[in-house]
Amino acid sequence: MATRTVPTSWINGRARVGAGPGFTLMNPATDRPISAMLLGEAADVDDAVASARIGQRDWGAAPPAERSAVLRTLARLLESRSGDLVDDEVAHSGRSVRLAAEFDIPGSIDHVDFYAGVARDLDGKASAEYSPDHTSSIRREPVGVIGSIAPWNYPLQMAMWKVMPALAAGCAVVLKPSELTPLTTLLLAELATEAGLPDGVLNVVVGTGAEVGAALAGHTDIDMVTFTGSTDVGRLVMSQAARHGRRVQLELGGKAPFVVFDDADLDAAVNGAVAGSLINAGQDCTAATRAIVAESLYDDFVAGVGEVMSRVSVGDPTDPSTDMGSLSSHPHRKKVAAMVDRAVAAGARLVTGGTAPDGPGCFYAPTLLADVTEDSEIYRDEVFGPVLTVSSFVDDDDAIRRANDTRYGLAASAWTRDVFRAQRASREIAAGCVWINDHIPIVNEMPHGGYKASGFGKDMSTYALDEYLTVKHVMSDITGVARKDWQRIVFADGAQRDGTVPDRATSAEGSPAEDAVTS
Structure with a gap:
């Protein structure tokens, strides 16, 4: 593959060059350069998060069928570019072409297809009268803006595991791929925009963990951080997110x-x-x-x-x-x-x-x-x-x-x-x-995630969708009465309003009619 210059960010639906230091992307199987780039930095993360915050409002409110349609279109676009995805995956990771062509890329496209279906199946507990005086229902709402950090070992597939359930749930994503293997992730973002994903809903910032990863994990306007990588780095990511009380999902090391x-x-x-x-x-x-x-x-x-x-x-x-x-x-x-x-x-x-x-x-x-x-x-x-x-x-x-x-x-x-x-x-x-x-x-269709120092939370399957949704209980009175029976534990006898409205014409305090006569 010939050396080329590539952008290192995809923010608000557009490619752009990072604001950070220069970096040469290498082919680890040949020791030859693939591309030159300027890495992103914390300022790029700020721009991406601000873009995601705006983009998520409409995407989160979109009907599930609309989100599903965009993901289905994205899957077909990925299929049409599968040859390019295989070439890039082999070039920047050094993996065998059989692994990329028969496992990585087909599995990643199937992942998009799977979540296109899951996006329309936001099931929850049945609406019912769990209290005799109320109807209860469950709303499952998107967490919001997700900061995702993906590893270098399966560049596209690991990015898919983070991005697709989040998009299906109605979240917006700011994704940091490894600076060693960014090519397929950048193409994913480009094709997502072509598929109709609104600007700002999927943003990519390529940079180092020390700069871009830290800025993303500790960002004050992120609602959740998800990370795949080593256990030691995962603990650091968790500590950065914990400073702001953010939700975290981690898929870490194994033995x-x-x-x-x-x-x-x-x-x-x-x-x-x-x-x-x-x-x-x-x-x-x-x-x-x-x-x-x-x-x-x-x-x-x-x-x-x-x-x-x-x-x-x-x-x-x-x-x-x-x-x-x-x-x-x-x-x-x-x-x-x-x-x-x-x-x-x-x-x-x-x-x-x-x-x-x-x-x-x-x-x-x-x-x-x-x-x-x-x-x-x-x-x-x-x-x-x-x-x-x-x-x-x-x-x-x-x-x-x-x-x-x-x-x-x-x-x-x-x-x-x-x-x-x-x-x-x-x-x-x-x-x-x-x-x-x-x-x-x-x-x-089946979940992936660990016990102990291998992290918590799930990638893949409908279980992963749960990571990116919040559960809201809505409880509605069905009696129409002013005096609720349960309120007796708060009010003494007679302290409640009885639900009647005083007749101002006969009120001891006077009324507009009385005022007219006395005046």
Whole structure:
């Protein structure tokens, strides 16, 4: 892809250049520049929030069918530009073209279609007389202006998870994508305006977390902040939003256990472990990272995973035959490599990988580490790279204990042919998603979100829509009487008005008629 200059903000329905420092967007697979840009800064955030505040008034008041129609049109426009979206996603993230073309872009478009339907289904508790003297009803109203911060690992898809339920609910959004991967998000905003989304309802400001992210999370005129990223940064975002008492939704880190019981289909578990740990070069917070395997299957599992991993094709992400592309940046690859090196130095057995190939790009070999101890850094901390660790367990109790022995709780999987083991794992593993005999697939109809240090609140599904709606109870008197029976707990006998209007013609205080006679 040729180098080009791109705008770095979309504010009030128009592209504009940021007011901040210069930045060169790089292709992490080639180390070649893609575009030059001027990043946004706090002043751009102020403009975007002011635009969103104005735009949200009419959008929030629009009938659900009108919002739905705009989202349906947006989905079709995204389909018409899917080739451009794939090219940009591969170029600025280094992901394989198969991942972008068969998962990221189709899944993102389906996400828009899903919320086009959900926008017309704002259900609530039935209107009824829960009190004998009143009818109660529920209104579900948009939260208002949402500040959204999306990560670099799935640039378009993560932006969709934040933006689409908010738009369907009638909110306006100011979105900060990563400065490493902004291209598809900027195109999304442009196409949303073309689809008929009113100016100001979707704004994008590209900039650093320290500048734009902090300005957005702590903005006084934001009604809610939603963030996807690391747990440490998520806590910082939450503290910034808390200063103004703002609502927060967080999808944070993970350290997903991959539990293989002794009755599991070994071939299925081996294939699942490799696919689940290497998707997007392991830069996935739900990726399989900790294989916890029954002792009787341990050696065969390690040998099988090592053999399949060694055959994974790593290289040019634009080549359809490539299985795995590059990591996101050189600093990130350095961090992954350092964690692997420390693990080996501490006694982990390197089965395959553990190397960065020579040449340009941020590539790192698929890596399997066996005999990893529970107290090691590589077992406990998020690597966010193509690295799978393996340890063994003694019995089912030990397997569940090890699966839960983490501060995270985003996703997990259990591999077994025994329905009772599967049910126990789904009940007792503390994670927002537990897969049985698979690891990683998602569907827009089902929620995504974590336990513990993996955050709270949901992306995807109708549960995500709830994050962006407030619930209002409307209670209407149906008796028409002036004296309410419940008021006796406040008024003494006789203190209430009886509902009659004094006849001023006979009032002791006089009346207009009396005044006329006496005058």
